[in-house]
Amino acid sequence: MSIDKHISVYLRVSSRSQDTATQRPDLERWLAAFGADTEHVWYEDRFTGRTMQRPAWSRLIAAVRAGEVQRVVVWRLDRLGRNAKGLTSLFDELPRLGVGLVSIKDGLDLETAAGRLMANVLASVAQYETEVRAERVLAGQERARRQGKTWGGSKPGRLLSLSRDQVDAIIRLHGEGEPKAKIARATGVSRPTVYRILEQHG
Structure with missing residues (x-):
């Protein structure tokens, strides 16, 4: 049919x-x-x-x-x-x-x-643009650190604007054996956030 x-x-x-x-x-x-x-x-x-x-x-x-x-x-x-x-x-x-x-x-x-x-x-251009943006963010953070700037007082890994889909993806990728650094990159969050999510969900 x-x-x-x-x-x-x-x-x-x-x-x-x-x-x-x-x-x-x-x-x-x-x-x-x-x-x-x-x-x-x-x-x-x-x-x-x-x-x-x-x-x-x-x-x-x-x-x-x-x-x-x-x-x-x-x-x-x-x-x-x-x-x-x-x-x-x-x-x-x-x-x-x-x-x-x-x-x-x-x-x-x-x-x-x-x-x-x-x-x-x-497709290659899209990935390149993403990597360049990430490099700029890291470079900006490094400059700020050298100037003695800090980012507020929130606890590392605090869930500021995490979606349910991101949480589910973190748990699923961890269950599939993916490294935490790779999970962080794939879901667009920090490694402390990944650790915190996994702690909260056993």
């Missing part, structure tokens, strides 16, 4: 303080123009793009692998993630499964060699 395939629309922002309002209008216009006759399902994450292990994305890729998805649509490629290795693997997998990918702002088509080349270039 054939499965009625849908269009998966994916939105992502990096934190709970952000919203997807800037992404939705373009996605809705695209659906009205090119996907009006096809069922579409929206997936939304508020999670760092440095890891592909995100709640909504995990549901979407499971639907892809189950043969339920005709096409994945995103506002811009970096909404899929900022992990070059994960994105490159995805760009290989989608065409193999017969699933298209549309990036509205980037004008990408994975069905062409030029589109696949551009997708991989943009």
Whole structure:
């Protein structure tokens, strides 16, 4: 029996303080123009793009692998993630499964060699930008330390704005045996925060 395939629309922002309002209008216009006759399902994450292990994305890729998805649509490629290795693997997998990918702002088509080349270039750029930002933050903190500045009086690892998804990811990655430093990088928190979460959850 054939499965009625849908269009998966994916939105992502990096934190709970952000919203997807800037992404939705373009996605809705695209659906009205090119996907009006096809069922579409929206997936939304508020999670760092440095890891592909995100709640909504995990549901979407499971639907892809189950043969339920005709096409994945995103506002811009970096909404899929900022992990070059994960994105490159995805760009290989989608065409193999017969699933298209549309990036509205980037004008990408994975069905062409030029589109696949551009997708991989943009994936590398997205990861590079993330690493440069992280280096700038660390450099700024080091300058502040040399100038004798400190960061408030909160206890290291205090949960200031951690989402439920981040907590779940920390626990899951720890259970999978990942090093705490890697967990911190993947979930966008400090190592003391990772330790505190794991202490609180046994």
